[in-house]
Amino acid sequence: MSIADNIKRLKNETKPINVSLVAVSKTKPVEDVQEAYDAGQRLFGENIVQDLADKYEHLPKDIQWHLIGHLQTNKVKYIAPFIHMIQSVDSIKLLQEIDKQAKKNNRVIDCLLQVYIADEETKFGFGFDEVIELLRSDDLAGLQHVRIKGLMGIATNTDNEKQIKEEFYELRTFFDGIKLSFFKNDVAFDTVSMGMSGDYKIAIEQGSTMVRLGSTIFGERVVKHWRNN
Numbered sequence: 476m477s478i479a480d481n482i483k484r485l486k487n488e489t490k491p492i493n494v495s496l497v498a499v500s501k502t503k504p505v506e507d508v509q510e511a512y513d514a515g516q517r518l519f520g521e522n523i524v525q526d527l528a529d530k531y532e533h534l535p536k537d538i539q540w541h542l543i544g545h546l547q548t549n550k551v552k553y554i555a556p557f558i559h560m561i562q563s564v565d566s567i568k569l570l571q572e573i574d575k576q577a578k579k580n581n582r583v584i585d586c587l588l589q590v591y592i593a594d595e596e597t598k599f600g601f602g603f604d605e606v607i608e609l610l611r612s613d614d615l616a617g618l619q620h621v622r623i624k625g626l627m628g629i630a631t632n633t634d635n636e637k638q639i640k641e642e643f644y645e646l647r648t649f650f651d652g653i654k655l656s657f658f659k660n661d662v663a664f665d666t667v668s669m670g671m672s673g674d675y676k677i678a679i680e681q682g683s684t685m686v687r688l689g690s691t692i693f694g695e696r697v698v699k700h701w702r703n704n
């Protein structure tokens with residue numbers, strides 16, 4: 476199936492149930508993004524700042540770009556003028572820098588707090604207790620140029636569907652809890668970004684509002700190893 480066919484099929488699956496579809500175009504060329512765009516796709520995700528900035532430069536300006544990978548504080552300035560959402564906020568220090576750069580650009584930047592739900596040591600993110608600590612802290616109250624839209628999580632990379640289901644269930648339940656405690660009157664706090672190509676159906680069953688799909692749309696990524704380049 477072509478990229479355009481994949482977009483149409485996935486839109487038909489997600490749109491009627493109000494799940495947002497972020498097309499993850501990392502490692503893929505501008506032409507592939509353009510093909511998805513021409514099929515009506517507007518939300519795209521990248522995990523590397525330089526790639527994101529390059530693609531922003533070369534593609535239509537009504538694309539809503541999402542950063543989905545770990546962000547170093549010294550690189551926030553490169554995406555602050557245009558980024559639509561930063562899904563991978565994993566420290567208060569980073570949130571403060573996003574606020575500072577957003578202010579410089581006269582913007583408010585939408586953010587998701589990345590929560591660590593996987594049974595793996597390599598994934599970035601806050602623990603559940605750290606999210607609560609952050610939401611209680613005075614540090615957050617002073618930030619006028621970031622808007623916390625919700626949570627993002629990555630499940631364990633495993634064939635064990637029961638485990639994936641439990642991890643997504645925990646994230647959704649946690650979201651509902653902090654929504655009640657901290658965002659009761661804030662309609663903008665509405666996003667649970669969970670589900671990738673291998674597990675998005677489980678994620679949707681567990682209450683995802685946003686899925687991030689790469690290989691299902693664009694095909695497998697050819698992993699270029701830095702040593703072989």
Ligand SMILES: *Cc1c(COP(=O)(O)O)cnc(C)c1O
Pocket residue numbers: 499501522543544629670671672673687688689690691
């Ligand atoms: C690469 C990536 C995706 C998409 O992965 P696929 O399995 O190709 O759908 C989603 N979310 C994050 C954070 C990623 O890094």
